[in-house]
Amino acid sequence: MIFFMVMSNKKRKKQAEELQSSIAVGSSVMLTSGIFGKVISSDSDRIVIESTPGTKLSVNKLAVRSVEAAKPVEKKPAASAAAKKPAAKKPAVSKTK
Numbered sequence: 392m393i394f395f396m397v398m399s400n401k402k403r404k405k406q407a408e409e410l411q412s413s414i415a416v417g418s419s420v421m422l423t424s425g426i427f428g429k430v431i432s433s434d435s436d437r438i439v440i441e442s443t444p445g446t447k448l449s450v451n452k453l454a455v456r457s458v459e460a461a462k463p464v465e466k467k468p469a470a471s472a473a474a475k476k477p478a479a480k481k482p483a484v485s486k487t488k
């Protein structure tokens with residue numbers, strides 16, 4: 392029984408190490424407190440996340456509960472200038488007698 396306890400402890404420790412190593416600049420993270428943010432910078436034991444534009448938090452890496460990898464930015468083709476212009480309106484015709 393002690394063998395199983397030691398093995399599950401090693402498994403949890405390995406998962407925690409994998410989680411911490413997967414933290415990269417640009418990834419979205421959720422902290423144990425429930426705060427979501429995007430990683431701005433990373434040191435050996437601390438990260439800086441931006442939860443809302445302009446709000447930066449410096450936290451310990453151990454506070455990270457989950458990591459969502461950085462999504463690649465897809466470039467959308469630029470819309471043509473003609474598609475941006477509204478359709479021309481016909482002038483109103485008044486019917487006076």
